[in-house]
Structures are given as structure tokens and as C-alpha cells.
Amino acid sequence: MPTDFDVEIDRLSTESTKFNKYKDLDILPLWVADMDFQSPAAVVEALQNRVQHGVFGYTEASAALKNTLVARMKTFYNWDIQPDDLVFFPGVVAGLNLCCAGLLQEDEAAVTATPVYHPFFAAPENQGRELKRFPMSYEAGTWQFPMNALERASVGNSRLLMLCNPFNPIGRTLTRTELESIVDISVQNDLIICSDEIHCDLVLDGRPHIPTASISEAAAERTITLMAPSKTFNLAGLGGSFAIIQNPLLREQFEAPRAGLVGNVNLLGYTAMQAAYADCEGWRQELLRYLEGNRDYLSNAIENIPGIHMSPQESTYLAWLNVAELGLNDPPDFFEQKGLGMSPGEQFGDNRFMRLNFGCPRVQLERAVARLEAAVSSAKH
Numbered sequence: 001m002p003t004d005f006d007v008e009i010d011r012l013s014t015e016s017t018k019f020n021k022y023k024d025l026d027i028l029p030l031w032v033a034d035m036d037f038q039s040p041a042a043v044v045e046a047l048q049n050r051v052q053h054g055v056f057g058y059t060e061a062s063a064a065l066k067n068t069l070v071a072r073m074k075t076f077y078n079w080d081i082q083p084d085d086l087v088f089f090p091g092v093v094a095g096l097n098l099c100c101a102g103l104l105q106e107d108e109a110a111v112t113a114t115p116v117y118h119p120f121f122a123a124p125e126n127q128g129r130e131l132k133r134f135p136m137s138y139e140a141g142t143w144q145f146p147m148n149a150l151e152r153a154s155v156g157n158s159r160l161l162m163l164c165n166p167f168n169p170i171g172r173t174l175t176r177t178e179l180e181s182i183v184d185i186s187v188q189n190d191l192i193i194c195s196d197e198i199h200c201d202l203v204l205d206g207r208p209h210i211p212t213a214s215i216s217e218a219a220a221e222r223t224i225t226l227m228a229p230s231k232t233f234n235l236a237g238l239g240g241s242f243a244i245i246q247n248p249l250l251r252e253q254f255e256a257p258r259a260g261l262v263g264n265v266n267l268l269g270y271t272a273m274q275a276a277y278a279d280c281e282g283w284r285q286e287l288l289r290y291l292e293g294n295r296d297y298l299s300n301a302i303e304n305i306p307g308i309h310m311s312p313q314e315s316t317y318l319a320w321l322n323v324a325e326l327g328l329n330d331p332p333d334f335f336e337q338k339g340l341g342m343s344p345g346e347q348f349g350d351n352r353f354m355r356l357n358f359g360c361p362r363v364q365l366e367r368a369v370a371r372l373e374a375a376v377s378s379a380k381h
């Protein structure tokens, strides 16, 4: 059965983190990054078959799953990896923290471009490590990765570049030229790159995603790539993710701090991951067309809302809205009062913005847009 992305699904009865936040309140949940769609039928069926077996002992990644991932990297990115390069763990956030714990000595720092997914701030801090932030620049209507700022941040005790590509929350996907410059600067300054590519399968309009590590041998030598099926196939509650680490020393350093603390992916996570990557490309393509439709609908609507500007959306289902011109004292509170539960930009490092999740049936998005229009016209009076 193909997924009908237009169908609204009740999530309130499922202890959904996204919906629980505003339980019993008339506030549309447009915040945390999961979608309000059912996962592909092939994933649901694979999970049902696995549950039917009835024995749920300790489990590990199968050779079939590793081969699926090796083949996927070759087909999608012409990137040659080996099964032994794969490390599985329950969630990309754990991977960000493992990078900071395993790769940074006490006096060493991570560097990152902002705004960015907030666990990028927390991961170095959790390990008592310094984080040097530099802002993305907004030029000619698009966000640019500021190479000069990266160069300046890379000197001294900097050791780890934490890169988010595709970018949550700004929706950019870095080009090969940008990635080549980032890799060059990293090589010159001997930075390891932690490349969070969890949104790699959500690039819109047929643009390519290019894994940082696939840029060159030098990039592969110094990059830890983090990926997961969770955003694309809506599996976040199953906690399954993986790293690709071609340099054995980096692999060892990444794995060392997990001992006794970060366990394995649970068996349903593995089952879903295998089905999603092996059998759901058609579903993913349909999803992308649906998200492009939602993105276009939202950006057209926002063009007609004075005081709000939406960043160009190349990837992800997370729109980054500049609301500064509205002159609000407390934008998150204002929008909640108006029935819109978006993520505060401050979480990501820029309080002029709000992040709106449009991974939902169109009718839900239409409701959100109607509230946004009403909210802005009330703000003006």
C-alpha cells in the first residue's frame, strides 16, 4: 500500500514527544524533528515479521545490513567503504558526544558554524571541552559557509570541526566546492571532522548530497560521518544510527568512550534500518515530492506575510523563519499564545528566528499558515 501523505494520523495516543508537549492545549506542534507520516509499509511489515518471531535476545548488525550500507554509499555517492568502517549505535546525538569524548584532549576545542542543531553546543560542554562558534553569513539571499571564519577558528587548540550537512536548521546543502574548501582548511590545521549527515536523504529538488569523507582520501582519513534512517523514514523512536569511519585509529578513538555507557542499536532498530535502506527508495522519492510541495506552499504563503522571511530551503523539512522585523519581545511565547508551537531560534544560536517543521499532511500545514497569518496581523495592531 503506498503511503498517503495527506492522511492525518492521531499521535496524541502514542506518548509522542512532539504532541505531548502541547497535550490539552490548542497549540499546533511544529517543533521537534519528526514527521507526522506513517513509515513506509515495507518497514512496518519487516517490524511485524520480526515481532511475530517472539524471541528478542541480544542482537547485532547483520552482514546483509552492512552490505546494504556499503552498496548504498557506492550507488548514491560513488563512495567506496568497507563493512568494517561501520559502527552502529543508538542515535546520532550519542555519536556527536562520542566524537567530543574520544577525540578531544582536555585542553582541545571543537569548532562549529551557527546556527546549528543544539546538541552541537551541548556535546563539547558535556565533556568539559571548549566550543568555538562562528556565524554562517547571509549574503545575496542565501546562507554561505564563511571559510575565513573557519580559518580563524581553526588555529590554536582547535581539534574537531563539527559540521552539519545538510544543515539543520538553515536548510542548506553544501556544494562540492564548499566541502573542498572545508576539507582543505581542516587538513591545513589538522582538524578532525565530525560530519553529521543525518538529513542526507532529505535533499530537495534533485540536488546531490555529497558526503564530506567522499571528497578525497585526505577527507576520508580525517572524517567521522554520522548517518541514520530516522529522519527520512520517520524512525526516531527506534534509535538506530551508524558512523562511517575509514581511519582505524579514529574508529578506535570514537568507540573507546562508549564502553559500558553507549549500548547497541535495539533489534527493531536494526530491522527497520535494513528494510528502510533496502526496500523504500520509491517511498523516499514520493516523500521528497510531497515535502517539496509543502515547502513551496509554505514559502509562497510566507512571501505574503509581512515581517517574516523564510530562508531558501534546499533540504530537510525544517523551515528557518526570520521574524525579527515583527519586533516581538519574546517570539516563542508570542507564537505559542497564537497556537503555534515552533522551535525557538535561540536554541540553535539565533533568537531572530523560529524553526517550523513542515513534515506533516498539507491540511495541518494549512492550519499552521492560517494561524501564522492571524498572529502577524494581530502583532501589527
Ligand SMILES: Cc1ncc(COP(=O)(O)O)c(C=O)c1O
Residues within 6 Å of the ligand: 033, 090, 091, 092, 093, 094, 117, 164, 168, 196, 198, 199, 228, 230, 236, 240, 241
Ligand atoms: C542534525 C541532527 N543530528 C542529529 C539529530 C538527532 O539524531 P538522533 O535522534 O539519531 O540522536 C537531529 C534531529 O533532529 C538532527 O537534526
